[in-house]
Amino acid sequence: MTTVAAAVPGQPAEEAMAAQVAPEPRHGLRRRLRKEAALAYLLLLPALALFGVFSFYPFFRNFKLMLYQTPPVPGLPAHYVGLHQIWPTISSTQFTQSLLTTVIFVVFVVPISLVLGLALAVLAHRKLKGMAVYRIIFSSTVVSSVAVASVVFGTLLNPVVGLLPWLGLNPIPPALESTTWALPSVAIITIWQFLGLSFIIMSAGLSSVPDELIEAAQIDGANAWSRFWRMTVPLLSPTIFFALVVSTIYAMQAFGAVDILIGPQNTVRLHTNVLIYEIVNTLQIENNPGAAAIMATVLFLITLALTLLQLRFLERRVSYAR
Amino acid sequence: MAKVSFEGVTKRFGETTAVDDLSLTVSDGELLVLLGSSGCGKTTALRMVAGLEQVSEGTVTIGERVVNDVDPKDRDVAMVFQSYALYPHLTVWKNIEFPLRQRGVDKEDRGDKVKRAAETLGLTPLLGRKPAQLSGGQRQRVALARAIVREPRVFLMDEPLSNLDAALRVQTRADIVELQARLATTTLYVTHDQVEAMTMGHRIAVMSEGKLQQVAPPEDLYARPANRFVAHFLGSPGMNLIEGMLVESGPPDAPAGVGVGSFGSGRGTLCVAFPGASVPLPLEVADRVRGAGPDVVLGLRPEAVHLSPDGVIAASVVIVELLGAETHVICTTETGTRLIVRQRASAAKPAIGEAVRIAVDPDPPAYHLFDVATGVRLGPA
Secondary structure, three states: OHHHHHHOOOOHHHHHHHHHOOOOOHHHHHHHHHHHHHHHHHHHHHHHHHHHHHHHHHHHHHHHHOOEEOOOOOOOOOEEOHHHHHHHHHOOHHHHHHHHHHHHHHHHHHHHHHHHHHHHHHHHHOOOOOHHHHHHHHHHHHHOOHHHHHHHHHHHOOOOOOHHHHOOOOOOOOHHHOOOOHHHHHHHHHHHHHHHHHHHHHHHHHHOOOHHHHHHHHHOOOOHHHHHHHHHHHHHHHHHHHHHHHHHHHHHOOOHHHHHHOOOOOOOHHHHOOHHHHHHHHHHOOOOHHHHHHHHHHHHHHHHHHHHHHHHHHHHHHHHOO | OOOEEEEEEEEEEOOEEEEEEEEEEEOOOOEEEEEOOOOOOHHHHHHHHHOOOOOOEEEEEEOOEEOOOOOHHHOOEEEEOOOOOOOOOOOHHHHHHHHHHHOOOOHHHHHHHHHHHHHHOOOHHHOOOOHHHOOHHHHHHHHHHHHHOOOOOEEEEEOOOOOOOHHHHHHHHHHHHHHHHHHOOEEEEEEOOHHHHHHHOOEEEEEEOOEEEEEEOHHHHHHOOOEHHHHHHOOOOOOEEEEEEEEEEOOOOOOOOOOOHHHOOOOOEEEEEEOOEEEEOOHHHHHHHOOOOOEEEEEEOHHHEEEOOOOOEEEEEEEEEEOOOEEEEEEEEOOOOEEEEEEEOOOOOOOOOOEEEEEEOOOHHHEEEEEOOOOEEEEOO
């Protein structure tokens, strides 16, 4: 307060207020600020420790791993190769194949989970009795674990006790052992799992669209179809884009369902070899941390690019402010 | 153009009745103001005309057509929302064009109409902007332009001025009146602001707790409020209301037909008596209310009373409010009834706590009498 009063001496109100507050000695103020800062860092310490151990350290360690090659024979020490193993790794068929599989997987998962999430959100947004129950049901897939979902879907897809024979569909060969159906099957589980989050994001976006805009459009002659495409979707576009980025990242990191349902012994393994699975495989089965680190970095860069794109797009939101 | 009527319209939200048995007709080309405090059902009534709320009972008619089950887009009404409800992702041009586009007006025609509406409201230089780049007043005009562009049969306005600052509100008020007069489009205008209602409405419908209290031209509403609620609600400050008893006083043996000035009658003077005072009623008023009561509420507008040494009501001054052109002297009677005296700023100002006497103007229109139990106006008519 004293500094404010000193800066604008012409303002009587400020002077009066400054007069009421006893001027604090400068060194006393500094000591107090230092004490506060110390407390702040103390409170931040647990979070910093956790991030440090589980995020920052592995993150930077990963870059170091990229520079070392581990011999295929166990027991021998890794040796420094610099940047020399990067190109061979990212140009290997194994990696490009895996990246392609991941892209197909993402293209399959993302649009469907977004469209379904939006459709459910629009349905649940209507002010009808008992809607709260549906909202809980629609969002519940968020809290189910990958393992549980995989086991349930694995059972449903089982050729003997599953849903397919009951629906009259030919269960042979089993979906999870078919080169055509294995990836779509895993994708369906991922869609199902992401649907809850997609629904929640879309619902939040929908509730931020003012009712009055939709009502105004209604009076202005727009039918339900036109209101949806000309009002709801454009107003929801930042939300939809956010969901797009989040679901892409989510789909790119899919691992659990592949690991549980397909497994290393499965003959269709190469058809469902998504990036994370490939990374884990390279690290654990092939014992090649250097190559795994390079693949992880590529995945990181893709994710980073998507996040930056999302941030850029969010700036457009400013023009929507009323 | 079309008239709009409510016939026995009721709207319930669960247990609460928002609009209760409303019957009201807005004539063709009229600007009717729905006036009331928040939660009185005025906006709900408007939204039922727009089709944004379902009618629970009764019928809403636009022109000759019952519209209870007609979709909002097929009612041919335009609405201006309190928040303006401009489409944030569209430019001013596209906002104004939107209703035309939805109705399949061809492109050339749309362009002409948008230009004309924009010109009418002085929006031509702003057509390329988005709503976020406009000031409050400009947004309001865009909302108006969007409403007039397709020449609807009815305008519905829901407190369109309440988000503007005071100076702009006065200006826009006049603009809307002028625009409505020129277009002669039937308009239903909702507001809680009585100044807006008095200055804009051809007629005002006052609502309270979902019920229509009175519908009349502004001057009638002020001069002859139909009940206690309207009397107190309208006017700033509202009417002074004093509970008392109708009693005959004066010489009981005076010969019939011989009046005592304007306050006399053959049967003595009819007065409203309450502790500490007895206010004699002018003959004209007395004739109309004789036999009513005896418990009544006497209503006196703040401008119909003045401080005077020979006033009939004894009171003491609580607050003196200086408003520039005039002064409000707020007093209480000995029973605690609050009375407000409006006087010119040049008049002598009493001190706070001072004992004063309040005189009532002798003009018959100064007096209003209401039934204590029902609040209904007893007279004068």
